[in-house]
Amino acid sequence: xxxxxxxxxxxxIQDGGRSGWMQYGIAKGGAADPLAMQLANSLxxxxxxxxxxxxxxxxxxxxxxxxLSIAICGAQFDLTLNGQSIENDRGIPVKxxxxxxxxxxxxxxxxxxxxxxxxxxxxxxxxxSTHLQTxxxxxxxxxLRTGDEILLRNCRRVEGRKLSNAFELRYAARPQIRVIxxxxxxxxxxxxxxxxxxxxxxxxxQSNRMGIRLAGSGLDTEGLPQMTSSGLCPGxxxxxxxxxxxxxxxxxxxxxxxxxxxxxxxxxQHLLGQLKPQDKLDFFRVDLDTAxxxxxxxxxxxxxxxx
Amino acid sequence: MNPPFTxxxxxxxxxxxxxxxxxxxxLSRVIISLKNALELAIQRxxxxxxxxxxxxxxxxxxxxxxLAAHLAGNMPLHxxxxxxxxxxxxAKRFPDTLEQADSSQVVVIPVCYEAPYGPDMSAVxxxxxxxxxRVIELHCKPDYLVHMLGFTPGFLYLxxxxxxxxxxxxxKPALRVAxxxxxxGGAQTGIYPQSTPAGWQIIGRTPLTLFDPQRENPFIAGxxxxxxxxxxxxxxxxxxxxxxxxxxxxxxxxx
Numbered sequence: 001x002x003x004x005x006x007x008x009x010x011x012x013i014q015d016g017g018r019s020g021w022m023q024y025g026i027a028k029g030g031a032a033d034p035l036a037m038q039l040a041n042s043l044x045x046x047x048x049x050x051x052x053x054x055x056x057x058x059x060x061x062x063x064x065x066x067x068l069s070i071a072i073c074g075a076q077f078d079l080t081l082n083g084q085s086i087e088n089d090r091g092i093p094v095k096x097x098x099x100x101x102x103x104x105x106x107x108x109x110x111x112x113x114x115x116x117x118x119x120x121x122x123x124x125x126x127x128x129s130t131h132l133q134t135x136x137x138x139x140x141x142x143x144l145r146t147g148d149e150i151l152l153r154n155c156r157r158v159e160g161r162k163l164s165n166a167f168e169l170r171y172a173a174r175p176q177i178r179v180i181x182x183x184x185x186x187x188x189x190x191x192x193x194x195x196x197x198x199x200x201x202x203x204x205x206q207s208n209r210m211g212i213r214l215a216g217s218g219l220d221t222e223g224l225p226q227m228t229s230s231g232l233c234p235g236x237x238x239x240x241x242x243x244x245x246x247x248x249x250x251x252x253x254x255x256x257x258x259x260x261x262x263x264x265x266x267x268x269q270h271l272l273g274q275l276k277p278q279d280k281l282d283f284f285r286v287d288l289d290t291a292x293x294x295x296x297x298x299x300x301x302x303x304x305x306x307x
Numbered sequence: 308m309n310p311p312f313t314x315x316x317x318x319x320x321x322x323x324x325x326x327x328x329x330x331x332x333x334l335s336r337v338i339i340s341l342k343n344a345l346e347l348a349i350q351r352x353x354x355x356x357x358x359x360x361x362x363x364x365x366x367x368x369x370x371x372x373x374l375a376a377h378l379a380g381n382m383p384l385h386x387x388x389x390x391x392x393x394x395x396x397x398a399k400r401f402p403d404t405l406e407q408a409d410s411s412q413v414v415v416i417p418v419c420y421e422a423p424y425g426p427d428m429s430a431v432x433x434x435x436x437x438x439x440x441r442v443i444e445l446h447c448k449p450d451y452l453v454h455m456l457g458f459t460p461g462f463l464y465l466x467x468x469x470x471x472x473x474x475x476x477x478x479k480p481a482l483r484v485a486x487x488x489x490x491x492g493g494a495q496t497g498i499y500p501q502s503t504p505a506g507w508q509i510i511g512r513t514p515l516t517l518f519d520p521q522r523e524n525p526f527i528a529g530x531x532x533x534x535x536x537x538x539x540x541x542x543x544x545x546x547x548x549x550x551x552x553x554x555x556x557x558x559x560x561x562x
Binding site for chain 1: 315316317318319320321323330342358359360361362363364365366367368370373374455456457458459460461462464475476478479480482492493495500501503504506518520525526
């Protein structure tokens with residue numbers, strides 16, 4: 001069992017997400033940074049999409065009710081286990097009664113706590129992920145609260161692994177996000193597209209798992225035709241009439257009607273999960289072949305690390 | 308109907324099959340039949356690289372794994388899709404899926420158009436130049452066709468809005484509207500199943516729960532079904548809401 005002593009800002013159960021439900025309006029969901037989640041699971045030799053706790057901006061305090069191993073990847077918090085400092089990116093044995101505390105956030109936005117145990121939860125639409133916008137899946141369809149107890153099965157100790165230093169995740173305060181042209185890119189005036197790539201945007205505090213709202217140079221959408229709504233994929237950079245881009249994210253809507261100027265390549269979408277309010281970001285345009293090549297490269301590295 | 312189509316890239320993990328035809332019932336029948344045909348092929352194991360099919364008014368979006376598509380070999384994905392669609396649209400593969408697409412039902416949805424349930428009703432009256440009672444009358448008149456589900460879980464995209472009721476979307480989307488809110492955006496009308504951000508003008512609210520993952524059928528309707536709005540007053544709304552609230556909530560967790 002795992003008891004929540006303090007919940008943190010938004011701590012929820014997430015896994016690799018659900019597949020095949022977008023035609024009913026249900027986004028894939030799952031970890032906002034699936035790379036960090038998979039690394040955390042790999043350190044415990046879990047299946048890579050095993051459910052984890054996704055910890056956002058302000059971390060929880062947790063008491064463990066059984067002996068098991070844990071691993072934390074992604075955002076860097078000051079971490080303590082029974083008051084002793086511990087680190088990200090390695091398997092850590094914990095005993096029944098141990099107390100894990102997340103202190104101040106040092107980099108990134110979301111950490112993933114993997115457990116060498118199964119959560120006694122029921123999958124909804126084929127996934128343990130919490131759909132926070134709609135309120136289903138995970139633990140009672142919501143973020144964890146003080147006093148919640150997540151039942152665990154098959155708690156076990158595993159021989160902890162450590163991620164090699166070269167692959168410890170560090171997050172730039174101002175990441176460069178690679179994009180390809182969005183579906184409606186050519187409908188925008190050349191000047192609007194230039195301005196988009198020239199602008200350093202800032203992630204707004206209104207961002208969440210549904211969408212990342214950006215603030216920066218407003219883009220002119222004057223003269224763009226009203227669009228007929230169509231399938232919208234995560235990573236799409238939409239420009240609503242106020243000109244401030246919104247990136248569709250892991251719990252994003254499945255159909256949209258705003259013109260899409262760009263699309264964050266799927267290989268870089270995990271970086272979006274580490275943006276916190278006020279973080280700056282720049283967009284860099286690549287072509288489709290490059291996007292696929294980067295995805296192949298990142299997938300190969302992950303495969304090697306998790307072998 | 309055998310409309311011409313083009314393929315367009317939608318990000319690095321999806322292709323849109325876009326039909327060059329006016330949105331409407333016959334085009335939606337083509338798109339839903341195509342989706343059903345592809346689903347059957349996926350069930351037969353023919354398209355391991357395909358992850359999602361999202362039908363819409365003029366397009367069918369096909370999400371794929373670029374890595375699997377790359378490994379799937381000889382012919383590029385867009386070429387294989389093109390051949391499949393050409394075959395399907397020329398009716399070679401449709402007969403067995405059309406029947407499925409024809410089993411539609413009419414779903415009646417009560418809506419309260421009174422304050423405070425329709426915060427943008429006055430904006431819609433101002434834009435259309437119609438009285439509130441005329442807006443309600445026109446909104447309740449047609450049987451709307453469900454073109455597709457999407458946006459958020461269980462949201463229905465409906466066709467058939469009276470042209471007199473067309474209203475532009477909001478300049479800046481509202482950060483949150485109540486679950487069950489009924490809105491108009493451009494030439495479209497619909498119901499927000501959850502409390503979400505919303506770009507449409509809200510003219511009323513239904514007490515029905517449109518999406519419930521614990522229900523045997525989590526969705527109130529499917530593509531090609533029909534929706535009929537019936538105006539109810541605030542008292543009727545409150546009574547319906549209360550009776551819904553008195554129904555024991557479904558088990559949320561087995562923990």
